[in-house]
Amino acid sequence: MIPATPAALADALAGVGYLADDGLATAGHLAIKLGRPLFLEGDAGVGKTAFAQALASATGAHFVRLQCYEGLDAAQALYDWDFPRQILHLRTVEAAAAAAGDKPDTAALEASLYDRRFLIARPLLQALELSPCVLLVDEIDRADDEFEAFLLEILADAAITIPELGRIAAPTPPLTVLTSNRTREVHDALKRRCLYHWVEHPSFAQEVAIIRSRLPEVTERLAADVAGAVQRMRQLDLIKAPGVAEALDWTSALAALGARELDPDLAAATLGAVLKYREDGERVKAAAPWLA
Amino acid sequence: MSTDLTSVLVGFARTLRNAGVQATGERVEAMVAAVAALDVTRPEDAYWAGRLTLCGEPDDLPVYDAAFAAYFGGRAPARPPASVPARRRGAALFAQDDPDGGAAGSRDDDLAVAASPAEVLRRRDLAVLSAAERDEVRRLVALLAPATAARPSRRHRPAGAGAVDPPRTVRRMLRHLGEPARLARRERRDKPRRLVLLLDVSGSMAPYADSLLRFAHAAVRRRPARTEAFTLGTRLTRVTRALRHRDPDGALRAAGEAIPDWHGGTRLADSLKAFLDRWGQRGTARGAVVVLFSDGWERGDPALLAAQMARLSRLAHRVVWVNPHRGKPGYEPLVAGMAAALPYLDDFVAGHSLAALEDLVGVISRS
Numbered sequence: 001m002i003p004a005t006p007a008a009l010a011d012a013l014a015g016v017g018y019l020a021d022d023g024l025a026t027a028g029h030l031a032i033k034l035g036r037p038l039f040l041e042g043d044a045g046v047g048k049t050a051f052a053q054a055l056a057s058a059t060g061a062h063f064v065r066l067q068c069y070e071g072l073d074a075a076q077a078l079y080d081w082d083f084p085r086q087i088l089h090l091r092t093v094e095a096a097a098a099a100a101g102d103k104p105d106t107a108a109l110e111a112s113l114y115d116r117r118f119l120i121a122r123p124l125l126q127a128l129e130l131s132p133c134v135l136l137v138d139e140i141d142r143a144d145d146e147f148e149a150f151l152l153e154i155l156a157d158a159a160i161t162i163p164e165l166g167r168i169a170a171p172t173p174p175l176t177v178l179t180s181n182r183t184r185e186v187h188d189a190l191k192r193r194c195l196y197h198w199v200e201h202p203s204f205a206q207e208v209a210i211i212r213s214r215l216p217e218v219t220e221r222l223a224a225d226v227a228g229a230v231q232r233m234r235q236l237d238l239i240k241a242p243g244v245a246e247a248l249d250w251t252s253a254l255a256a257l258g259a260r261e262l263d264p265d266l267a268a269a270t271l272g273a274v275l276k277y278r279e280d281g282e283r284v285k286a287a288a289p290w291l292a
Numbered sequence: 293m294s295t296d297l298t299s300v301l302v303g304f305a306r307t308l309r310n311a312g313v314q315a316t317g318e319r320v321e322a323m324v325a326a327v328a329a330l331d332v333t334r335p336e337d338a339y340w341a342g343r344l345t346l347c348g349e350p351d352d353l354p355v356y357d358a359a360f361a362a363y364f365g366g367r368a369p370a371r372p373p374a375s376v377p378a379r380r381r382g383a384a385l386f387a388q389d390d391p392d393g394g395a396a397g398s399r400d401d402d403l404a405v406a407a408s409p410a411e412v413l414r415r416r417d418l419a420v421l422s423a424a425e426r427d428e429v430r431r432l433v434a435l436l437a438p439a440t441a442a443r444p445s446r447r448h449r450p451a452g453a454g455a456v457d458p459p460r461t462v463r464r465m466l467r468h469l470g471e472p473a474r475l476a477r478r479e480r481r482d483k484p485r486r487l488v489l490l491l492d493v494s495g496s497m498a499p500y501a502d503s504l505l506r507f508a509h510a511a512v513r514r515r516p517a518r519t520e521a522f523t524l525g526t527r528l529t530r531v532t533r534a535l536r537h538r539d540p541d542g543a544l545r546a547a548g549e550a551i552p553d554w555h556g557g558t559r560l561a562d563s564l565k566a567f568l569d570r571w572g573q574r575g576t577a578r579g580a581v582v583v584l585f586s587d588g589w590e591r592g593d594p595a596l597l598a599a600q601m602a603r604l605s606r607l608a609h610r611v612v613w614v615n616p617h618r619g620k621p622g623y624e625p626l627v628a629g630m631a632a633a634l635p636y637l638d639d640f641v642a643g644h645s646l647a648a649l650e651d652l653v654g655v656i657s658r659s
Contacts, residue, residue: 004350006330006337026330028338033329036322071446075459083462090470100410106469141575182521184350185532187366192318195326198353207325239573239603243557279599 002032002059006283009058017204018047019210028055037155037176039191042199045243049138051199052177054132061175065136065226066123068143074150074240078160079125082118089113114164124154128170135174140190141183148190155193202244204231210244211251218255225262226251235279236287238280250274298324301342308346308359335364338453363466372450414647419499419616426568429646433503436538438511438653440518440581442482451479483583487511487656489521490567491531492586493551496559500616501554501574501645502544504585507649509535509543520576521560524563525553558589560629562597577607581656585614585643598632605636610656614643 003009010025011034016219025079028051031038040048049268058280062182066077090113097104119125129133137151154160155176159169165286178194195263202210212220253273259266268285275281305320326341331645339360343566347356411423421429450460460476467473489508493501508521512535523529529551537543546553568577590597613633617623619642625631634640639655642648 022336023340023343025342026337030326030329030341030344034322034325069446073447082457083459083466086466087462087470090466094470109469181574182350182571183578185349188314191348192316195322196347196349197344198347198350239569250327 003029003088005029012058013051015056016054016212017213018050018058019206020051020054020199020207021212023197024199027195029128032059032175033176034195035173037194039178039180039186039196040198040199041180041182043201043241043243045245046199046201047200047244048177049075049136050144052134052179055175055177059134059175060134061134061249062087063134063136064123064127064130064174065138066127067138068140068147070144070147070148072143076122077124077147077150078122078154079162080120080122081114081164082120086113086118089118089151092181116165119162119165124151125168126156127176128158128160128168128172131171133170133174136174137176137178139181139185140178140188141180144280145184145187148187151242152190152193169270196197201234201241204228205245207231207247211247214248215251215255218251219260221261222254222259223251226230226254227266229262233274233284238275238283239277240275240280242274246274246276294516295557297327301327304342304359304363305346307363308356308493311355311359313346313352313355313359314348314438319348323588338364338570340445352358364592371505377586392508400471414650415645416642417616418503418646418650419617419644429442429503430506430540432646433506433649434510436507436649436653437514438507438656439514440487441657442484443579444480445483447481447483448478449481453476453481453499454607455475458621465546467633484515484518485577485579487515487519487577488572488577488580488582488608490564490582490584490586491523492558492584493523493525493554495555496587496589497585497616498555500585503649504614504643505531505547506540506542509537509540509547512536512543518602520571522567523547523551523553523561524558524567526556526559527553528554528563528566530571557591558586558591558629559591560586561592561600564597564604568607572604572607577604579609580607581612582608583612583614583652583656586629587615587617588613588625588633590627590632594628594632598636601633601636605638611636612639612641612651612652614641615635616642616644618642619644619648621646 003012006022006025006029009029010020010165013020013025013028015285020143029039042048046291052065053215090109093109093112095106112145121129123135127133140148140151157169157247158173159167161167187260206225207230208223211218211223211227215223230242234241250270254262255265257266271281271284275284301324302320303653305315308315315602323392325340326345327338330337330341332341333340342360342379343353345354347353413428415424418429448457450457454477459479460478461473464476465471480600491501491504497504508531512519512532515583516536519532521531521535523531531547533552535543535545537546571577601611610653615625615630617624618640625634628647641652643657644653
């Protein structure tokens with residue numbers, strides 16, 4: 001049930017509550033069709049992470065997320081042996097052998113220690129074992145650059161080799177989505193293998209549609225008011241311009257207070273849901289008569 | 293796919309490469325595959341197929357749009373105005389005139405350097421060097437290796453003493469078939485802090501621009517992955533990539549081509565804001581040692597500069613301001629921009645001579 005055209009993919013995504021524009025739908029379609037990772041950049045809160053989740057639900061694939069951070073290494077990203085359980089197993093076998101009065105077979109015992117059941121699969125290994133699967137490598141720029149080389153190797157082969165167990169290969173390679181906030185430049189070797197897409201803030205009409213689809217309980221008027229206000233805030237040169245995520249938060253905050261439209265008092269009271277810097281709040285209040 | 297279409301696409305990629313986008317062979321192959329996969333019937337499909345495969349960073353997008361419009365006759369689909377500032381590489385390039393041509397004329401005496409001991413040269417103001425002295429200073433600046441101090445990272449390494457390392461201890465026990473063995477210990481691995489260099493290349497800094505860019509080159513070469521360099525003038529330009537060149541002269545030439553506002557005016561607050569918005573806040577300045585080379589001449593409102601400096605000082609580990617005038621006797625930070633920035637600085641140093649640059653290396657490595 002893989003959608004055959006970008007438009008069909010956009011429809012499937014809309015079916016799971018994600019409204020993708022032309023570019024993003026084409027990007028997703030090509031990533032599936034060409035089997036290339038998709039590299040997404042864009043301001044925080046434009047829906048990069050949500051896109052990967054929606055892609056998984058729309059194509060009926062598993063979803064595995066690897067959140068990158070500084071110091072991330074293979075034991076946390078790929079696999080790790082469950083040492084305490086191995087020791088427990090060892091002791092149990094020994095105790096059982098002692099009770100039965102015979103000597104444990106050391107070679108067989110050691111082999112049994114490196115069984116698949118003692119292997120803890122971290123996100124990358126999970127993504128290879130669960131198939132089909134959408135693998136989200138979130139905020140790749142936060143990981144160290146050594147990690148990129150390591151990731152590149154796994155993405156290229158869609159397989160890993162564990163010395164004690166052997167090779168584990170994915171029946172179908174995972175569909176990989178990488179996101180970056182550009183805190184540092186990701187290596188060209190990784191980017192070259194990916195499709196690159198810059199995710200824009202949605203247009204007014206799209207944003208209204210997103211709010212209506214995510215929060216069906218709010219009035220159309222409120223959705224339009226919030227979308228309009230957020231669109232104008234983005235023109236204001238703020239420290240942190242609100243993304244779709246903030247627009248949704250703000251709408252739920254307003255709806256929780258029983259608002260049916262955006263009135264100045266409620267807007268001022270809930271501004272903290274959409275603007276996260278004191279300077280931004282002041283600037284919006286100064287520049288926006290529609291809020292004061 | 294017909295060979296006609298392929299050659300059209302390859303030609304388009306060449307146009308794009310000439311405009312400064314890194315549309316290399318592998319990317320072109322991907323575009324051809326993408327066009328084939330999309331069964332292109334609408335111009336929008338061709339637009340997206342090319343954009344998704346040939347571009348690699350937001351700066352590429354405006355160039356791509358322009359090239360697409362020019363090559364395929366303006367059939368790029370309308371999309372919301374990009375939130376990405378226009379790329380500078382395609383902008384009119386200013387010829388890089390000799391930064392200290394005027395000042396050097398009066399002292400252009402090659403014999404002077406033969407007689408002057410190294411110590412005198414080290415203390416001489418970089419703005420008034422003769423041609424021979426300049427060559428010598430350039431050689432010595434290239435030998436500087438500014439590097440930041442380390443901080444503990446999240447990764448560990450085995451150590452003789454320290455906290456217990458559970459995985460290694462257990463692995464040791466496994467090797468002895470579960471018998472308790474000696475405890476393995478670990479300590480945190482150190483990692484150098486990021487170094488961010490912001491260079492003012494406006495007219496008033498012109499006599500120092502060459503030496504400071506060379507200093508930046510030395511820093512980028514020392515730790516290419518953990519150093520970032522930007523120039524500030526009327527706008528912000530990232531020159532890290534250009535400065536990664538091995539050869540200092542090649543690196544400076546590349547940087548010169550990338551910088552559109554050599555020796556122009558100064559809008560420090562605006563370009564600093566551009567840095568913080570596009571790079572600093574997202575992480576480049578977080579926990580970093582930020583070194584700003586400027587004389588503090590600010591055309592705009594000093595209050596705006598103070599606001600941006602406050603933001604910078606909240607993000608960065610240390611903020612170092614290098615002002616060449618500080619090395620001159622009787623200097624007081626009276627320039628409005630400098631006075632506004634002072635409260636947010638951790639270090640305020642001179643950097644007007646080779647000796648001062650050596651001191652700066654010390655300041656950077658201490659912080």
